Amino acid sequence: MTFITTEARRDRLALPPLDKVPEHVAIIMDGNGRWARQRGLPRSAGHRQGTENLRRIIRAAAEFGVRIVTIYAFSTENWSRPRREVMLLMRILEMVIDRELQELDEEGVQIRHIGELDGIEERLARKVLEACEFTRDNQRLILNVAFNYGGRDEIVQAVQNIVRAGIAAEEITEATINNYMYTSDLPDPDLIIRTSGEFRLSNFLIWQGAYSEIYTTETYWPDFGRSAFYEALVEYGSRRRRFGKTDDQINGEQLKATRVKERTI
Ligand code: FPP
Numbered sequence: 217m218t219f220i221t222t223e224a225r226r227d228r229l230a231l232p233p234l235d236k237v238p239e240h241v242a243i244i245m246d247g248n249g250r251w252a253r254q255r256g257l258p259r260s261a262g263h264r265q266g267t268e269n270l271r272r273i274i275r276a277a278a279e280f281g282v283r284i285v286t287i288y289a290f291s292t293e294n295w296s297r298p299r300r301e302v303m304l305l306m307r308i309l310e311m312v313i314d315r316e317l318q319e320l321d322e323e324g325v326q327i328r329h330i331g332e333l334d335g336i337e338e339r340l341a342r343k344v345l346e347a348c349e350f351t352r353d354n355q356r357l358i359l360n361v362a363f364n365y366g367g368r369d370e371i372v373q374a375v376q377n378i379v380r381a382g383i384a385a386e387e388i389t390e391a392t393i394n395n396y397m398y399t400s401d402l403p404d405p406d407l408i409i410r411t412s413g414e415f416r417l418s419n420f421l422i423w424q425g426a427y428s429e430i431y432t433t434e435t436y437w438p439d440f441g442r443s444a445f446y447e448a449l450v451e452y453g454s455r456r457r458r459f460g461k462t463d464d465q466i467n468g469e470q471l472k473a474t475r476v477k478e479r480t481i
Contacts, residue, residue: 231446236453238406240284241277242421242428245270247412247436254436260304265438267308271316274325274359276442280449284358284402286330288420292366309363310340313347324356330398331365360399367422370397399424407452409445411437429455 245266252262270287277285290305297305320327327348333341344363374396378388394400404424408417413434417425431448433440458466 234280234446234449234453237281237449238429238452239282240286240403240405240407241282241449242286242288242405242408242425243273244288244408244410244414244418244420245437245440246410246414248438250412251436251438259301262436262438263301263304263308267312269438269440270312272442273440273445274320274357275323276445278323278325278357280446282357282449284360284405286360286362286399286405286421288362288365288418290331290363290365291419292332292364292369293419306337306340309361310343313343317347317350320359321351321354324354325351326354326356326358327351328358328360330360330362330370332369333364336364358402360402362420365398365420367417367419371423393423397423404428406457407431407448409433409440409448411435411440427457427459429457 248262248266249259250262251265252259255261274285289309294305295302317327327350329344329348333344336344344361371393374393377396378392383392399421404426405421405428407430408421408425408428409431410416411433413432415432417430421428429452431451433444433448435444456463456466
């Protein structure tokens with residue numbers, strides 16, 4: 217299956233065009249366990265179904281024209297889950313790399329890892345690095361896999377590295393800190409989606425998410441399919457992002473941009 221991210225493709229999919237497509241969508245894939253419990257299944261079944269859904273959403277994101285997707289696959293706090301579940305989540309990542317890498321590569325997905333590989337079993341850590349290396353030239357979609365990731369941990373490491381680099385305190389700006397984050401070369405997420413009716417960031421992209429729009433839904437992650445994702449993008453399109461400014465300022469900027477555009481046509 218190939219992705220064609222054009223209006224023509226959207227027409228063929230019989231989806232109304234999206235007014236505004238977020239460039240970067242970050243997702244907290246929550247509710248796998250509850251999805252399974254609801255069906256009398258073990259939690260592992262929820263994670264497997266959640267993995268299936270992840271395939272759907274990556275494909276949908278590329279179709280809809282999203283350029284960057286960041287997923288929260290394993291947090292630094294997830295180590296406190298029962299050992300069997302931790303092992304399962306590690307195995308799932310390994311399985312995703314083994315089974316999906318070829319196809320993801322063919323589809324132009326660039327895989328990146330954000331988080332700490334220290335503490336991850338050596339074989340898996342190597343596979344993660346190889347998957348990133350293998351897909352590094354792909355341009356259609358950047359998939360950041362947050363695995364063994366914690367937002368506070370990321371900030372602590374950034375500060376440590378800034379100190380190690382000998383940068384003077386008065387020279388440190390937001391841009392300096394940004395340069396030391398895992399996502400230094402990427403724009404901040406425009407939209408953070410959290411499934412399963414929770415309203416927390418849970419230590420996910422706490423620096424980068426300062427101005428992100430947040431979308432939450434009651435739907436559990438395994439059921440948050442392509443049309444639910446589309447709905448989230450439509451909702452995003454209707455939001456007005458002000459970045460701390462007033463409505464009048466935003467209106468003025470939009471008017472100016474329209475005039476410049478008209479003059480250049
Ligand atoms: C949260 O659901 C989900 C996770 C901690 C893991 C998310 C993992 C996947 C969707 C599979 C894809 C994984 C990789 C590694 C690519 P939960 O278990 O907290 O659900 P609950 O809150 O209902 O118990």
